[in-house]
Amino acid sequence: MAHATSSAGLPALELGQAPGRIDPVLLLAGLAWAGAAALTLLWPNATDDWAFTEELAYLAAAAAAVLALAGLLPRAPGLARLRRAGPWFLVLGIGLAVWEIATAKLDLLPRPFFAPPQELLTVYIDDWPRLVECVLASLGLLVTGYLLGAVTGFVTGLGLGWSRLVGYWVHPVLRLIGPLPPVAWLPVAFFTFPSSWAASVFLIALATFVPVTILTWSGVASVNSAYYDIARTLGAKNRFLVLKVAVPAAMPHVYVGLFMGMAASFAVLVVAEMMGVKAGLGWYLQWALGWAAYGNMYAALLITALMCSSLVTLLFKVRDRHLAWQKGMLKW
Amino acid sequence: MVSAALAPAALPPGMALSVERVSHGFVLQDELLPVLQDIALDIEPGEFVALLGPSGCGKSTLLRLIAGLEPPRGGRILADGLPITGPDPSRVVVFQDPTLYPWRTVWDNVALGLEARGILKSQRHRVDQALELVGLARFASALPHQLSGGMAQRAALARALVNDPRLLILDEPLGKLDSLTRLTMQGELVSLWQRAGFTALMVTHDIEEALFLATRVIVFSDRPARIVEELRVDRPYPRHRDDPELVRLRQRILERLGLGGSW
Structure with missing residues (x-):
C-alpha cells in the first residue's frame, strides 16, 4: 500500500x-x-x-x-x-x-487633443471600411515602390561592384543624389509625373534604391578575393562569379540595405500621402487633423505603426530563412 | 588550354610542367618589388615536388602564376608543353585557408567545380566519391562553420580532387592544422597522390613535411626568390620520419637556409 x-x-x-x-x-x-x-x-x-x-x-x-x-x-x-x-x-x-x-x-x-480609449473604438467600429481602404491603398503604393527600388538598387549595386564602366557613370550620380532626402524631390515629382500616385511610387522607389544600392555595392566590394580565386581555378566564368559567388557572399550586406530602404520608404509614404495622394493612411491622418478628429488620427496612427512593424517583421523572417547559413555567426 | 575532360587519352594522369626563366614582382608605391628572379624548373608527370624556403620569399606567388591566376612579368610557364594563359580545372589549388563558401553545405562546396563547368547534373556521383575519399561522407549536409579545421581542409581537398586534376597545387595546405591532424593528413596526401597519379606541387615551410612527402625538394632563397638547392628524395613510401637518409637531407637543407647549427 x-x-x-x-x-x-x-x-x-x-x-x-x-x-x-x-x-x-x-x-x-x-x-x-x-x-x-x-x-x-x-x-x-x-x-x-x-x-x-x-x-x-x-x-x-x-x-x-x-x-x-x-x-x-x-x-x-x-x-x-x-x-x-x-x-x-x-x-x-x-x-x-x-x-x-x-x-x-x-x-x-486638454480636449479635443487627447481622445479616450472608447473614442478609438468608435472610429474602428464606424469608419472601418474607409480605414481598410486606406491600408490597402498605402500597401499598394508602398509595395510597388519598394520592390521597384529594391530590385533596381540591387542590380545597380551589383553593377557598381562589378563593372568599372558602371562605376564611372553611376558613382558620381549616387554621390550627388544619395545624401539628398527623397522628400526633397516631392515638388518636382508631383508636377513631372502624370499622377500623384506615380510620383509617390517614384519617390518611395528612390528612397529604397539609395541604401540598397550602396549596401549591395559595399557587399560585393568586400567579398573575400580568395572566393573568386577558388572559383576561377575550378573553371568558373564571369557569370558564375557574379551569380554564385558575389551575390550570395554579399547577401548579408544587401539585407542591411533592404532594412534601411524599408525605413526610408515608410517616411516617404506618409509624407507623399499627406502632400498629394488622395488615399492611404497618410492622407487619412491629414484629413483627420483637418477636421480636428483626433480620435480618428490616433486610430490611424496605431494602424500605421502596426502595418510598418509587420512589414519589418516579415523582412526579418525572410532574412533569417535566406541567411540560415549564418547561424552561429554574429548577427545584428 | 588543355582541360582534363578534353585531354587525349594518351596523356599520363600527371601533368608535365616547365617553368622557363620566370621573373615576377609587385608594384608598391610606384616601385617594382622583385619577388621571383629567373626561376627555371622542370617537373615530370607524376612527381611530388615540394618548394621550401623562408616565409615571404615568393613561393606562393609562383604557385599563383602556375595556377594561371596572374601572368608572370617575365619568362613563361608551360603545362604539357602549352603556355598557361589562365586558370584551368586541370590545375587546382588548395590554399592554406580552406576558404569554403560559408553559404554552401559541404556537398555543395565540393560540387563547385563541376557546377561551374556545367557538368554537375551528370556527375553527381563524383561529389559523393570525393567526400568518401576524404572521409567526410557523413558531413555532406553540414555547413562549413560546423566543421573543425582539419575537416574543413579535407573538404577543400575534396573540392579540388573532384575535378580529377592533373596537377594539384598545394599552398601550405596543412600549415594551420594542429600537429596530430597534420601528421595524419600528410599520410593521406601521399596515398591520394600514389593512387591518382597526379603531379603534386606543394609549398611548405616544414622541412620534415617536405622530406616525408616529396620526390624532390626545391629550396628557395630569401626574396627575390632564386633556387639555391634541388634535392632528390629517393626513398620508398611509406617513409619513416627517422630514416637516416631523411635526417641527413634535413641537415643539408638547414645548412642551406643558414640554420645549420640550430639542430
Missing part, C-alpha cells in the same frame, strides 16, 4: 513543477483588465457621454477573462508565448485604466 501511494505521489509532484503551476502574473494581468472594465462601466463619464463606453468595458472584461483563464490553465497548449507576455499584459491593463481615468472619467487632459 505504501508503495502504491509513493508511486501515485510522483506525478502529483511533477504537476507542482514550474510549467504546471498557476501563473500569478497572468492572473494579476486579468485582475488589472477586470479593474479597467469595472471602472469604465461603473464610473460615470465626466462630461460627454462617450459612445461605446459600455462596449469598451465588455471588451476589457473579455480580455480579463481570457487572461485569468490562461493563468489558471497553464497546461493548455500554445500558451507559452502568452505566459512570456504576462508582464506586458499587466502593464497594458494598468495603462488602459490610467488612460480611461485621465480622459473620460476626470477630463484631466
Whole structure:
C-alpha cells in the first residue's frame, strides 16, 4: 500500500513543477483588465457621454477573462508565448485604466487633443471600411515602390561592384543624389509625373534604391578575393562569379540595405500621402487633423505603426530563412 | 588550354610542367618589388615536388602564376608543353585557408567545380566519391562553420580532387592544422597522390613535411626568390620520419637556409 501511494505521489509532484503551476502574473494581468472594465462601466463619464463606453468595458472584461483563464490553465497548449507576455499584459491593463481615468472619467487632459480609449473604438467600429481602404491603398503604393527600388538598387549595386564602366557613370550620380532626402524631390515629382500616385511610387522607389544600392555595392566590394580565386581555378566564368559567388557572399550586406530602404520608404509614404495622394493612411491622418478628429488620427496612427512593424517583421523572417547559413555567426 | 575532360587519352594522369626563366614582382608605391628572379624548373608527370624556403620569399606567388591566376612579368610557364594563359580545372589549388563558401553545405562546396563547368547534373556521383575519399561522407549536409579545421581542409581537398586534376597545387595546405591532424593528413596526401597519379606541387615551410612527402625538394632563397638547392628524395613510401637518409637531407637543407647549427 505504501508503495502504491509513493508511486501515485510522483506525478502529483511533477504537476507542482514550474510549467504546471498557476501563473500569478497572468492572473494579476486579468485582475488589472477586470479593474479597467469595472471602472469604465461603473464610473460615470465626466462630461460627454462617450459612445461605446459600455462596449469598451465588455471588451476589457473579455480580455480579463481570457487572461485569468490562461493563468489558471497553464497546461493548455500554445500558451507559452502568452505566459512570456504576462508582464506586458499587466502593464497594458494598468495603462488602459490610467488612460480611461485621465480622459473620460476626470477630463484631466486638454480636449479635443487627447481622445479616450472608447473614442478609438468608435472610429474602428464606424469608419472601418474607409480605414481598410486606406491600408490597402498605402500597401499598394508602398509595395510597388519598394520592390521597384529594391530590385533596381540591387542590380545597380551589383553593377557598381562589378563593372568599372558602371562605376564611372553611376558613382558620381549616387554621390550627388544619395545624401539628398527623397522628400526633397516631392515638388518636382508631383508636377513631372502624370499622377500623384506615380510620383509617390517614384519617390518611395528612390528612397529604397539609395541604401540598397550602396549596401549591395559595399557587399560585393568586400567579398573575400580568395572566393573568386577558388572559383576561377575550378573553371568558373564571369557569370558564375557574379551569380554564385558575389551575390550570395554579399547577401548579408544587401539585407542591411533592404532594412534601411524599408525605413526610408515608410517616411516617404506618409509624407507623399499627406502632400498629394488622395488615399492611404497618410492622407487619412491629414484629413483627420483637418477636421480636428483626433480620435480618428490616433486610430490611424496605431494602424500605421502596426502595418510598418509587420512589414519589418516579415523582412526579418525572410532574412533569417535566406541567411540560415549564418547561424552561429554574429548577427545584428 | 588543355582541360582534363578534353585531354587525349594518351596523356599520363600527371601533368608535365616547365617553368622557363620566370621573373615576377609587385608594384608598391610606384616601385617594382622583385619577388621571383629567373626561376627555371622542370617537373615530370607524376612527381611530388615540394618548394621550401623562408616565409615571404615568393613561393606562393609562383604557385599563383602556375595556377594561371596572374601572368608572370617575365619568362613563361608551360603545362604539357602549352603556355598557361589562365586558370584551368586541370590545375587546382588548395590554399592554406580552406576558404569554403560559408553559404554552401559541404556537398555543395565540393560540387563547385563541376557546377561551374556545367557538368554537375551528370556527375553527381563524383561529389559523393570525393567526400568518401576524404572521409567526410557523413558531413555532406553540414555547413562549413560546423566543421573543425582539419575537416574543413579535407573538404577543400575534396573540392579540388573532384575535378580529377592533373596537377594539384598545394599552398601550405596543412600549415594551420594542429600537429596530430597534420601528421595524419600528410599520410593521406601521399596515398591520394600514389593512387591518382597526379603531379603534386606543394609549398611548405616544414622541412620534415617536405622530406616525408616529396620526390624532390626545391629550396628557395630569401626574396627575390632564386633556387639555391634541388634535392632528390629517393626513398620508398611509406617513409619513416627517422630514416637516416631523411635526417641527413634535413641537415643539408638547414645548412642551406643558414640554420645549420640550430639542430
